[in-house]
Amino acid sequence: MIEPYIINFPKIGNSVQGYISVAENENLPFKVNRIYWTYFTPESVERGGHSHYELEQILVAVAGKIIVNTEVISVVRHQFILDNPNIGLYIPKMTWRTMKYSHNAVQMCIASIVYDEKDYIRDYKTFIKNGNKRSPIQS
């Protein structure tokens, strides 16, 4: 079982010039297929509430603060606080996740596969019950 973990990206620069962080395929746990970003999320809203059969992701708070709760195969739970643009959270397949955002948060998601609603498990009971079943997008 692979659990979520924090990735430290290179931080190039200094406090006078500012910084660049970089994510490259050779330093990531999967080959990148897609990048999207989430923003203007009200603080009262909890996003996520799903798992994926195949999708692996890295979440980066490029601005603001994101609190991510994860659960792998129903028992291993973690909370991560993303409040630094040079770190990312690797989320393996079959991980239930929820996210809360500060008002100024911008979340970049680096994704391993293209968007496919069939890859989602959006019902928690189904995640617990069917979590190890074969992906419907592989057949």
Ligand code: TYD
């Ligand atoms: P979802 O992945 O559930 O967002 P979050 O995990 O941040 O809560 O996606 C929210 C909605 O957006 C859902 O209806 C699917 C749609 N969506 C797309 O159409 N394309 C995409 O690439 C993504 C990521 C989501």
